[in-house]
Amino acid sequence: MRRIQGATIAALAGLILAWGCAGPEGSGPSLSGLTGLVPLPGAAQPAAAIVTKAGAKAVDASRPITPSEEYYIGRAVCARILAKYPLSQDQALTLYVNEVGRTVARKSNRPDPYRGYHFGVLETSEPNAFACPGGIILVTKGLVRKCADEDELAAVLAHEVAHIVNQDGINSISRARWSEVLTTAGAEAARQYGGVAGNLVTLFESSIDDVFKTIVVNGYSRGAEEAADREAISILTRAGYNPAALASLLGRMGSGGGGIMRTHPPTADRLAKVKSQSAAAQPGKMEEVRTKRFKEQKI
Amino acid sequence: MRSIRGWRTGLGAAALAAALLLGVGLVWAQTLKVSQSNQQFYPEPNFASNPVGPAPVGAHVKVLETKGDWYRVEYQGKKAWLHRQAVPESPVFVPGQVGGGPVKQVKSDEVALAGKGFTAEVESGYRQKNPGLNYAQVDQIEAFRVDPGRLQSFIKEGGLNP
Incomplete structure (x- = not known):
């Protein structure tokens, strides 16, 4: 048995070295960003070989986060948000939000994330929306109530899809x-290739904290917000919604306070940029029909 | 010894190993049990295709073929694709073990652990450590389905772009 275990460990070590550069879900320089692997900040350049905690092997720590890893991170972030806000059990509203959300998501530059897009409604009057990595988007009843029509709800969801x-x-x-995650994954796999590596769980927890703080507590950077606005306007245009709906909603939101005011602050500068980007927009066809079905929702 | 089993004949092992090295999907009569909740059968080996039906926990599926992380399976007389995550205990084959003698197997999550940082296994450990998190409602969100035909009608009715 000792010999078999040794051979298997050696094989796993080989896998680690082989996948350190390519990843099991795809390889090659084109598999990053929108079509595949998710690059981390500053991850474009080849990383220097680093030594594992076990001190035995050097592995390339430059492997980006894969779509499946992004998915598990998103599930954990979503679970944390749902520990704070209950999920609405209003099936009609959930269906409607999913229909609007999927209509815009399919027109984004990433229409098919690992397990697809899913939309949930949170049972709170606090206006906010959250984009969990991987494709789960949560919007509060409070924010849906702030929307004047379907196009504004589509603008909210398109903005979250953009994130x-x-x-x-x-x-x-x-x-x-992330370098520490890869190092630990390699070391744990080589040392005890069964069960869950405790250090990985701890690192997973820390990673969730990082993401949670950004999307729930502190908010995105101004640059990220503006980029998401630009993408949202493009999505709305491609989907056939009125892209000016984002500016009209932001204009009514005011500023200050908690919730979305903190995580997605609608500053005057941001509003001015959104207005200018959608200045030539014309109301889409059948806007009355969309407004009517929005008003029919019991929010 | 954990999940390490030998194949019954060296000849069969060699054929399987050769197929593996060539990247050819394997065909073997193996039955797997779905152990993860909220899994779906798909018409194609990718998540972009619309699911053809749920893969209930406890379902036994017959494996017809493999392609990457996907199994083409037969269940209740129908054939469809099932992702490996539905059956995380299923065996996979370790390259480097095929030079001679019996092909060794390790659990798929063990190999995933070597190649990936965060997996279903890590999530499981995280959930045990944080029992107050609401994963049940995460699963509920993911299980919510919108009929593709209904979505097309919604888009058309609203004068939106298909």
């Missing part, structure tokens, strides 16, 4: 943290 497209939540995880 997933741009991997803004995942980018909260520092490069140093």
Whole structure:
């Protein structure tokens, strides 16, 4: 048995070395960003070989986060948010939000994340929306109530989709943290290739903290918000919604306070940019029909 | 010894190993049990295709073929694709073990652990450590389905772009 275990460990070590550069879900320089692997900040250049905690092997720590890893991070972030805000059990409203959300998500630059887009409604009057990495988007009843019509709800959801497209939540995880994850994964796999590595769970927890702080507590950077606005306007245009709906909603939001005012602050500068980007917009066809079905929702 | 089993004949092992090295999908009569909740059968080996039906926990599926992380399976007389995450205990084959003698197997999550940092296994450990988190409602969100035909009608009715 000792010989078999030794051989298997050697094989795993080989896998680690082989996958350190390519990753099991794809390889090659084109598999990053929108079509595949998720790059981390500053991860474009080849990383120097680093020594594992076991001190035995050097592995390339430059492997980006894969879509499946992004998915598990997003599930954990979502679970934390749902520990704070209950999920609405209003099936009609959930269906409607999913229909609007999927209509815009399919027009984004990342229409098919690992397990697809899913939309949930949170049972709170606090206006806010959250983009969990990987494709789960949560919007509060309070924010849905702030919307005047379907196009404004589509604008909210398109903006959150844009955060997933741009991997803004995942980018909260520092490069140093991710290097440690890869190092630990390699060391644990080589040492005890069964069960869950305790250090990995701890690092997972820390990574979730990083993302949670960004999307729930502190908010994204101004640059990330503006990029998401630009992407949202493009999505709305491609989907056939009125892209000016984002500016009209932001204009009514005011400023200050908690919730979305803190995580997505609608500053005057931001509003001016959104207005200018959608200045030539014309109301889409059938806007009355969309407004009517929005008003029919019991929010 | 954990999940390490030998194949019954060296000839069969060699054929499987050769197929593996060539990247060819394997065909073997193996039955797997779905052990993860909220799993779906797909018409194609990718998540972009619309699921054809749920893969309930406890379901036994017959493996017809493999392609990457996907199994083409037969269940209740129908054929579809099932992702490996639905059956995380299923065996996979370790390259480097095929030079001679019996092919060794390790659990798929063990190999995933070597190649990936965060997996279903890590999530499981995280959930045990944080029992107050609401994963049940995360699963509820993911399980919510929108019929593709209904979505097309919604888009058309609203004068939106298909």
